[in-house]
Amino acid sequence: MTCISTRAIVLRKIEYxxxxxxxxxxxxxxxxxxxxxxxxxKSRKRFSGVLELFSTLNIVTRESRGRGLPILQEASLIYPFVNIRSGIEKTAYASYWSEIVNVWMVDGQKQPGLYSLLESCLDALDQGHMTPDILSVFFQIQFMKLCGFGPTLFHCTACCQDMMETQSPYMAVDIARGGILCHNCQPKSFSCQNLSKGTIKLLQWMEKADAVRAARLRPTPCSIHEGLDFLESFVPHHLGKQLHSLTFLRQLRAVSLNRHVC
Ligand SMILES: [Zn+2]
Structure with a gap:
């Protein structure tokens, strides 16, 4: 009977x-x-209470006798990431990244680069190395690069004009085409998202950076807001699915905004 021993992050759990x-x-x-x-x-003692969302574990599984799911035999903790689960904002971001990975991945398909990205972002979120919003820009842009559908950010997706050559301070976003459009290629009747050149440069930079360099960056609140707005439209569109955790994240932001206004 095949046994698997591996390191793994808990993405989702449901009662059965x-x-x-x-x-x-x-x-x-x-x-x-x-x-x-x-x-x-029934018994938390069975796995010593380690099967918490976002935790990194060492696990051992074995095949079931019939056609059922593999059976978890053992689980021990590597990183508990307790700071994530103790705060609602951090939990919301970790849930969003976990749902993205869960929707994208197919059972049994290896993607070690994506694993490293998720584990390093959960660690940075837990440790507070970056604010959750900047970290989410980093996670999403890196996720798309690793999965091969990163947005075209250096030139217009229609005419290939270099973004730096255009005079306009803003460029339109065409999510279906997968990138930005210059002023000439933007349909006049087209009501769409815009990205400032500053935000486009932030996204270009984040795409090339590693987590350590990204943690040193201090983007403006406006660039973070624009970048998140764009990525949180772009990623679900290319995954072909509405993400429940994103709805919750947006509700949480709206509540936080109302609190500041009041
Ligand atoms: Zn163009």
């Missing part, structure tokens, strides 16, 4: 029956795995 949990994990060398943790719901 009276006693069990079905857990979706993202593994460093096995890709996405869905397993059943027997007895985990």
């Amino acid at each position: 029956g009276d006693a069990d949990l079905i857990i979706t994990l993202f593994s460093s060398d096995q890709g996405k795995l869905t397993v059943i943790a027997k007895g985990a719901k």
